[in-house]
Amino acid sequence: MHRRVINFIKKLDHFILMLSLIKWFFLSSIVGCVMGILSALFLKSLKLATDLRELNPWLLFLLPFAGAFVSFLYSRYGKNSAKGNNLIIEQAYYGDREIPLRMSVLVFLGTFLTHLFGGSAGREGTAVQMGGSVSEFIGRLFKLDKHDMKIILMCGISSGFGSVFGTPLAGTIFAVEVIAIGYMHYEALIPSFMSAFIGDYVATLVGATHSHYHIYSVPAVTPINVIKVIVAAAIFGIMSIIFSEGVHISKSLFNRITKNAVLKSFIGGCMVILLTYIFDTREYLGLGLPMIKAAFDGHVPKYSFILKTLFTSVTLGAGFQGGEVTPIFFVGSTLGNILSNILLLPASFLAALGLISVFCGATNTPISSFILGIEMFGSHGVVFMFIACIVSYLFSGHYGIYTSQRVYKSKS
Amino acid sequence: MHRRVINFIKKLDHFILMLSLIKWFFLSSIVGCVMGILSALFLKSLKLATDLRELNPWLLFLLPFAGAFVSFLYSRYGKNSAKGNNLIIEQAYYGDREIPLRMSVLVFLGTFLTHLFGGSAGREGTAVQMGGSVSEFIGRLFKLDKHDMKIILMCGISSGFGSVFGTPLAGTIFAVEVIAIGYMHYEALIPSFMSAFIGDYVATLVGATHSHYHIYSVPAVTPINVIKVIVAAAIFGIMSIIFSEGVHISKSLFNRITKNAVLKSFIGGCMVILLTYIFDTREYLGLGLPMIKAAFDGHVPKYSFILKTLFTSVTLGAGFQGGEVTPIFFVGSTLGNILSNILLLPASFLAALGLISVFCGATNTPISSFILGIEMFGSHGVVFMFIACIVSYLFSGHYGIYTSQRVYKSKS
Structure with a gap:
């Protein structure tokens, strides 16, 4: 009798x-x-x-004004939008925050202006915030309960990430993995995938295109190559700390200078102009996709990863809108390219490992980073990608770009 | 000051x-x-x-005696070894069970005899149990605490699975994912990988070889193909329930016949002989690797997946030693092959999806199954593999081959 009841409940469960x-x-x-x-x-x-921007180099001189304008919009109309990605992560974790729909409009416009006038930033933050605020809006429309609101929020994150990078699987796992360090939200896996897959499919249909990078040669899995990859991944992990802390320190330095968000962005914009003329290069403005391509296909300047970290720290620290991930790809792949000369491994191979493992260290999402690697570069060298991700995950400790990310389980 | 203390603790944390x-x-x-x-x-x-066995077909007639002999050994000397994989899972979950070292000897010998005399079974159970009991022994040797004992147990599982199938990454994730439905033990990720990688590396060095299967053609990601794959994966998910319940029902039927383990195995052995002569085929004895190969390369009998489920249910239900995973690969790939004629998709493609998704449904390990697919078949068709795994994961509900597996988070 008891067994029958259990079986009945199991079947009911299945039906639900x-x-x-x-x-x-x-x-x-x-x-x-x-x-x-x-x-x-x-x-x-x-x-x-x-x-x-590339056609009209003088646009850079308007960067301080653009930044000030966007920060003004945020402080005037943004409610709590300025918390950015951290607001999305907190809401998915606690479920008691409020994400205003206007966040999506503000972050879209803000990121557009950042890139138009030459700030150094990325795209994933914008995609995640648009996804978060849109999905929260849809969830409220259907009067979902707290549990389902968290899940639909992860759908927003996954579809944003997946469609902006053209990597629906990495987007899926990113959404369920990024909320807390050492925890995967399995209950959101399927909804999250459906959103990411459909998001990417629709984006492609509407004409979105993505950058493609190739690994031209993968070394054999020998003890010496494994050790080399571990060393490289440890460096990538430490680099991810430098990057994350760079942005955080820049933020608190700007906060010390002034509490006024508008002034802060104005000063930050001026500093980006200054940096551009000090280092006499425009390669670190905007997304920097050509340099990422060069990291796979040829050579990059020796200090490119440091300069990109500097430019991005100033841009994001001053309150400009945009994400961290494309700069992270830039830093990882260029550092990988440079390390390839020292470790005597193929440049495109280490650029790829650098890209995924600095991302892994900065976001603390090892499985998602690994799957990102497979989606971007295929399965050749899959063991090395896994090693790179988990070593960088370990070496980055509990540091990361998302300050709202909670530590659910310590890394070891 | 407060911030400095936090920073100090963070650094200390990192050092630890x-x-x-x-x-x-x-x-x-x-x-x-x-x-x-x-x-x-x-x-x-x-x-x-x-x-x-293939050279000496008469060995099959000794199967009842071999089964009786092994069951005698288990009941006389096995302590709680007879609980098999479930004991390992319970210990990794609760940490208060005891796994005797002799389990590894018994399961090794028992599985050898099952395959020598023609029982239908697999290998992963044996590998996991050997891994579990050996790692528990090593853990006791170093006087690890309860927390570390759980982690070293997962190392045992990952290295067993990874080295027996030649898939260190799937082994790694399997170990951290299989303990509870809807939970990944991130804290064991790195130790688990190190064991799996070294296990696979050493096994290959010592001369272990693995079967290789190929997907010869992957269809394009179109809505119609996606729907076909979802339909197939739902069927695979349901098939995984049939397989798991087949083994469980067979176990309880044997229990009704007699409580005597020795007699039970003897009767089970006789039944396998009977089945062999009723269906007039020896293709369902042992691992059945040639049929798995045929599922990728050509044609298989229409009811092969049902017969394999029957043979395996009887063998394992009667208390023979061996795993479930190779029979699951058999059932999944042959069912995939057969479905390919109805769904008009390439046979090797559906065989591969069947293999990973019946495995996924039966073990409730979606990420591990997905990575198994990548390790076995490469990244071509990676989106379809992911869809197949999560759909089957969903459709299999909370059923599965491991009765000790707890539901940490419901699947949706």
Whole structure:
């Protein structure tokens, strides 16, 4: 009798699971469709901003004003939008915050202006924030409960990340892995994937394109090569700390100078102009995609990873909008390229490992970084990618770019 | 001041993390080396058993006696070894069980005899149990505390799985994912990988070889193909329930016939002989690797997946030793092959999806199954593999082959 009751409950349980699938198929698809279109628009606008800036170098001189303007909008109309990615992570963790829909408009516009006028920043922050605020809005529309609100938020994150980078699987795992260090939200795995997959599909349909990088040669799995990769990954892990702390320290330095957000961004914009003329290069403005390509295909300046960290720290520390991930890809791949000369490993191979493992160290998402590697570079050298991710994960300790990320389980 | 203390603690924390790495490098390497050698020996002995059985068909008639003999050994000398994989999972979850070292000897011998005399079973159970009991022994040797004992146990599981299948990454994730449904033990990720990697490396060095299967063609990611794959994966998920419940029901039926383990195995052995002559085929005895190969390269009998489930349910239900995973690979790949004619998708493609997704449904390890797919088949068709794994994961509900597996988080 007892066994029969258990079996009945198990079957009921199974039935509920199937019903919940239908619900989430519906909700995830909406989030995915909206985010797919938004991401495609966003990517096209970034392309436009970059092209315009390269055609009109004088735009850089307006950067302080653009920054001041965006910071003014944030402080006037943004509510708590200025908390950025951390707000999204907190909401997915605690579920008692409020994400205003206007966040998506502000961050879209803000990032566009950052890139148009030459700030050094990325895209993932914008995608995640757009995804977060749009999905929160959709969740409120359907009056979801607290538990489901957290899940739909992860759908927003996954579809934003997945469609902006063209990597739906990494987007999926990123969303369920990034909320807390050492924890994966399995219950959101399927909704999160549906959103990411549909988001990426729709974005591609609408005309979004992504950069492609190639590993030209993978060394054999020998003890010496494994040791070399471990050494490289440890350096990548430490680099991820330097990058994350660079942004954090820059933020608190700007805070010491002034509490006024508008002034802060203005000063930051001036400093970016200054840096551009001190180092006499425009290669560190904007996304820096050509340099990432060069890290795979040829040579890069020796100190490129340091300069990119500096430019990005100033830009983001001063309150400009944009993400950290593309700069992280830049720093990781260029550092990998440079290390390849010392460790005598193929440049494109170490550039790829650098890209995923600095990302891993900075976001504390080892499985997602590993899958990002597979989606971007294929499965050749898969063991090395795994080693690079977990070593960097370990070496980065509990540091990272998201200060709201909680430590669920210590790393070892 | 407060901030400085936090920073100091963070740095200390980081230092401890690094020290713990050295400790685990040492412990994981020992587990990995021992398991690598054991796995290689085990694989070679299985090859020998299979060859001998194929050369001497009359050996099948001794199956009842072999089963009775092994069950006698277990009941006389086994302590709680008969609980098998479930004991390992319970110990990794609760940490208050005891795994006797003799388990490894018994399960090795028992599985060898199962395959020598023609029982239908697999290898992973044996590998996991050897890994579990050996690592528990090593842990006791170094007087590890309860927390570390759980981690070293996962090292045992990962190195056993990784070295027996030649898939160190899937082994790593399997160990940290299998203990509870919907939970990943991140804190064991790095030790678990080190053991699996070294285990696989040593096993290969000592001469272990693995079967290779190929996907010959991957369809394009179109809506219609995605729907087809979802349908197939749902069927694979349901098939995984049928397989798991088949083994469980067979176990309870045998229990109803007699409580005497020796007699039970004897009767089970007779039934396998009977089944062999009723269906007039020996293709379902042992591991069945040739049929798995055929599922990728050609055609398989229409009811092969049902017959394999039947043969395996009887064998394992009667208390024979051996794992479930190779039969699961058999069932999944042959079912995939058969579905390919109905769904009009390439046979090798659906065979691969069937292999990983029936495994996923039966073990409730979606990330590990996905990575297994990448390690076995490469990254071509990676999105389809992910879809197959999570759909099957969902459709299998909270059913599975490991009855001791706890549900940490419901699947949706």
